[in-house]
Amino acid sequence: MEDIRISQASPEEVSVLQQIGKQTFFEAFAHCNTESDMKQYLDNNFSKEKVLTELNNPESFFYIVWDGPGPIGYLKLNTGQAQTDLKEADSLEIERIYVLGVYHGKKVGQLLYEKALEVAQLQHKSSIWLGVWENNKKAIRFYEKNGFVPFSTHVFRLGEDDQTDLLMRKVLE
Template identity: 55%
Template sequence: MEYIQVKKATIDDLSATQRIGRETFFETFADSNTKEDMEKYLEDSFNNSRVIAELRNPDSSFYIAWENENPVGYLKLNTGTAQTEQQDQKALEIERIYVKSSHHGKKVGQLLYEKALEVAREKHNSYLWLGVWEKNPRAIRFYEKNGFIAFDKHIFKMGNDEQIDIMMKKEL
């Protein structure tokens, strides 16, 4: 594997952030969802105005894993009111860790997770939390391996389909 570098995304990375977001989400979930739900989610989540607002939000941050000039994965973190559910000032939410399928098993996800852990420690957060789809055993195993435990469930809206996410937490 080539050298992977994780860099914080800025507004200048809008196109790369959108591209890696769409590509990795589609690769991960297209086979398990309808075409209509997938198209709706991708448009709602990765349109220009939404991603620009997220990149400019001081309580959210994106990190892109680069292999040379190619984005191969990314991480989205939220604190404060940007958190999708908890909104606990002591918490850091990992909203997304996605890696291109070509790079599964190459430690890119682990590098992104380690960046989240580093940010949480810098911000003196008490814990990390996230939601992971109950039908994504690969991701659930990844988080369990990294010390996360399930503590609740919530609804994730995938297009028009309501799906169940397992909420997981790791105390720091």
């Protein structure tokens, strides 16, 4: 764990983001969704074209976390019109904090969250918000521990299944 570092992703790293995105999402949610819904979601949301489009959006920011030479997770942040729901000029959205399962409990998610906080502060944002699946109790506890509070909900479509995400916000000082 001494070789953990975070770097901003470049378009040349699109395949790294695809691989980590698919693997971490599958690890976290395959056990509670149908195989067909998972396949449809992974194929649609982690295609090279979709990830490259997101990566090239000037209002989105990707950061890869590495353990030595290997990628172990990533962070996706959105500002302005890239935000999935609110589109507030003074807020930053954490769309994804994805960490390989073998690194859970090793503070990698916390490092990525701290990177998001740093970016929000550098951009003079007044709040950070995110959506988290209502049944992902571990993630909800993580965000609550970091000062986020629920303020609304939205529908998250996974394949053919409509699920509910809690929207949570942290006001920055």
